[in-house]
Amino acid sequence: MYAIVGAAGKVGYATALTLRxxxxxxxxxxxxxxxAARxxxxxxxxxxxDxxxxxxxxxxxxxxxxxxxxxxLMPRAKDPADDLRRSIASLAAALAQARPRRTLAISDYGAHVAHDxxxxxxxxxxxxxxxQVSGHTLVVRSAEHMQNWARVIPAAIESGSLPTFLDPVNRLVPTISAPDLGxxxxxxxMRADGKEGLEIYHAEGPRRYSASDVATVLGELSGRPIHAQSVPRMHWDEIMKRNTSATLADLLMKANDAVNQGGVVDIEENVGEVCYGTTELIDALRPLLPQP
Structure with a gap:
């Protein structure tokens, strides 16, 4: 028996379906x-x-x-950053209680970096x-999900401009389709082994893409010219705090700063195996376009 916590999400459902x-x-x-139905x-x-x-x-x-x-991450929580930390503490406590033989946890590219x-x-x-939990622990650090572009796609198609915090817009960054991660x-x-301790894996798509690549793909899919446009750093704080808490905005701004440094939010060098998905960006974004 394999338990999938969060099985209704894109990643969790893909994991459950593949196992079944x-x-x-x-x-x-x-x-x-x-x-529950599907x-x-x-x-x-x-x-x-809960x-x-x-x-x-x-x-x-x-x-x-x-x-x-x-x-x-629950963006609609009163304080999404605090809510995320409470979920992490609860998951750790539940694992310590249940002590499964193997635990696979989905983490994030850049989690190895010592500074904030x-x-x-x-x-x-x-x-x-x-x-701190006994047994065999597999940590899979995931690249950014391709599906996270969904929130800006309608505005990009309407205006012809794809807003992004990536700067420069031609910087290649690791990304993956969420179902591929699952x-x-x-x-x-399903790898049957008797290992103990910690194993680190990284997961990303078949190739890396830039914000300009995303704009080009959206242009191909929509039949309209679209160009990527970096949001000036001075406007980040105002934009992010319109829709989320100050603490989450701070976490997101720091993360985007790190991405823009290049090589920081990435694979930990000489650590673990890199697993590659097969879904190309155009195939991940096609279902996200507004339907006529």
Whole structure:
């Protein structure tokens, strides 16, 4: 039995589906019933637990061979950054209680960096808590999801300008399609071995893309010319704090600064295996375009 915490998300569902297609038993751990139907349709055992209730979560993952965990960012929370840290603490406590033989945790590119670079540093805290749990722990550091461009696609198509915090716009950055990440983690979960301790993996797509590449792809898909335009650094604070808390805005600005330095939010050199997805940017973005 494999437990997937957050099985209703893009990554979690892809993991669950891949495991089921391989004949594995899957326990889908969800917050509520609204997203249970499609997981039940593929044969998952459904259990419910709040991510920030470590006792309920520990019971939900008890007795499984392996568990996949993710600490999701909830933008609508009163303080998304604080909410994320509470989820991380709850996940660590639940794992310490349940003690599965194998734990796979989805982390972030740049989590190895010792100094504060915002969001990746929160996942560094996550990794540090996980190493305190006995058993075999696999940490999969993920590149940015291609699907995260979804929020700016409609405005980019309408205006012909794709706003981005990436500077310069032709800088190549690691990125991955979220369903590909789920397939990668499923494959890692199914590797039968008796290892103990910590293993680090990195996951990204078949090639790296720039913001200019994203604009070009959106132009091809929409039939309209689109150009990437860097948002001036002086405007970041104002823009981010319109839609989120000051603490989350600070984490995101630090992370984007680190990306723009180049080579910081990236693979940890000479550590772990790099796993590559197969989905190209154009195929990941095509379903995200507004339908006529």
């Amino acid at each position: 297609q391989s004949g594995m038993e899957v326990r889908a751990v969800l917050r509520n019933e609204s997203k 997981l039940a349709e593929i044969g998952c055992d459904i259990v419910f637990a 991510l920030q209730d470590p006792d309920a979560l520990g019971s939900a993952i008890a007795g499984v061979e392996a568990v996949q965990v993710v600490a999701p 670079i915002g969001m990746p540093s929160v996942f560094r805290e996550f990794e540090e808590k996980l190493v 397939k990668i983690t499923a494959a890692l979960l």
